[in-house]
Amino acid sequence: VSVSIPRGVERIGKQMFRGCKSLVNIIIPDTVTEIDGDSRGYANFDECVSLEKIELPESIKVIGDNIFRDCPALTNMRIPASVETIGVQIVDESVGLYNDESNWENGILYIDNCVLASKKSIDGICKIKDGTRIIAGASFEFNPYYDNPQIEKVIMPDSVTYIGDDAF
DSSP, X not given: OEEEOOTTOOEEOTTTTTTOTTOOEEEOOTTOOEEOOOTTSXXXXXXXXXXXXEEOOTTOOEEOTTTTTTOTTOOEEEXXXXXXXXXXXXXXXXXXXXXXXXXXXXXXXXXXXXXXXXXXXXXXEEEOOTTOOEEOBTXXXXXXTBOOOEXXXXXXXXXXXXXXXTOO
């Protein structure tokens, strides 16, 4: 199933597509600036187990909590430069992104120039790569696939403009 959100929609509310198990593709128009999240873990695309790819338009500024939680087929995602804030655990349990080693660098999951998660293998010094703009909420907290990292020091580039809630 493919869904095209009509042009003119500016905000996608909480749990809009939650549990749409046959949703494979969604087209979001460039009028959308915000996708609401849900701190309880039930968010817009939660349990969209067939969702493979998400292309966010350049108009998106806010990505809320848990947006793409439990989307195991999601293997391709792009975060545009327009994004200013990213909520907690937006790809939690989305094993397609977690299992793609090309998304990882030194135990940190990067999508474009944003940090979304980390592995326990980060011990001692954690160096965020140059050019990183956003550290999403709960990026270095516990996640279901890796234990908590044991970070003693964080080296962060000047390019970081946002650090989300509970990032460390």
